[in-house]
Amino acid sequence: MSTELDAESLEAQLADLNRAIGELRDRDSLKTQFLSNIAHDLRTPLTAIITHAEILRDGLLGDMNQRQRESVSTIITGGRQLLDMIAEILLYAKGSSEPLTIDPSLFSLNEVIDQVNQLNQSLVARKELALDCYVPADLPLVHGDRDKVMHVLMNLLGNAFEFTPPGGKVWVTASADHDTCMVQIEVGDTGRGIAPDHHELIFREFAQVDASASRGHHGTGLGLTIARRYVELHGGRIWVESELGQGSRFFFTLPCDRIK
Amino acid sequence: MAAHVLVVEDSLLISSALRILLETNGYSVGVAGTAADAIEAAAASPPDVMLLDLTLPDGDGLSVLEELRAREATPGVTLAMTGHDDDITRARSLAAGCAAVLVKPVPVQELLRIISERSA
Secondary structure, three states: OOOOOOHHHHHHHHHHHHHHHHHHHHHHHHHHHHHHHHHHHHHHHHHHHHHHHHHHHOOOOOOOOHHHHHHHHHHHHHHHHHHHHHHHHHHHHHHHHOOOOOOOEEEOHHHHHHHHHHHHHHHHHHOOOEEEEEOOOOOOOEEEOHHHHHHHHHHHHHHHHHHOOOOOEEEEEEEEEOOOOEEEEEEEEOOOOOOHHHOOHHHOOOOOOOOOOOOOOOOOOOHHHHHHHHHHHOOOOEEEEEOOOOOEEEEEEEEEOOOO | OOOEEEEEOOOHHHHHHHHHHHHHOOOEEEEEOOHHHHHHHHHHOOOOEEEEEOEEOOEEHHHHHHHHHHOOOOOOEEEEEEOOOOHHHHHHHHHOOOOEEEEOOOOHHHHHHHHHHHHO
């Protein structure tokens, strides 16, 4: 039996493969468009639901008793969680359909971390966690897109709060590498941890370590994918070091100003 | 006399919520669901405050403000409402003459405070 394939047959196979790849790309882009449209359309009724619930909660249509107020407040909290998830899907769809760009400036990472710390104070207290930030005062300025860096930090901290039981610790640290002119930021926690087999998977789109319908955590599975896109746009790297039951330490790097 | 607020919003679900909110707080409220209706309503009776959704079925919300300015019927204050919390939307709206850019859903107490401060 001949093992040689003639050039014509190879070319035909190549053309078939290229056609199949083209079709897959078209379908992928249709799915992304669908995701973007549906996310956008979900937001309108949700906005109305939240506004009506706030009108009721604040007694604008008459007084409510404590239990009624608590019940309506839960509608608002749930609605706002849904809005955050929709915003995440829209961000992902936008990043998939057009090239992402960064709006770079030189900014103080200490200020961003302070701001993130402030924004999370009430959540930290509610979840009975301790949040510590150790950032050297002389950390060089970061060269990057402030909003996107803030988004990455908020995402990593949000995950740390979600997966760390009450009484646990969450921390943010940063240090500069003089040789590479990069800063390294760590967001760590004493939470449930991630098995090494899943360290790559969690950064993949739509991936969740526990994908069952009965899983305890319900999210879009896009947060870390977006975080990785944002970090890589800066020429940085993001990774995790963790063992099950041993907490997690997420790291990412960003370019910084020359170290004086 | 109660300040008059024109809500320009194509979703009836949202405009009806805003109408209840504002009317129970003593404002007189008009609603327009398209840019054309908004221009007609505001030109006939310029509102003290216009809550302007930036995405309307017949065009960009900011075009309403431009047209009203051309007709010398600029509302007292225009507050843009958008689902897109991004720098470009913010900059465009402020450059077009909006006093503030609010991201939907605006918490009701925040909305009431802003309208009360701006219409005082």
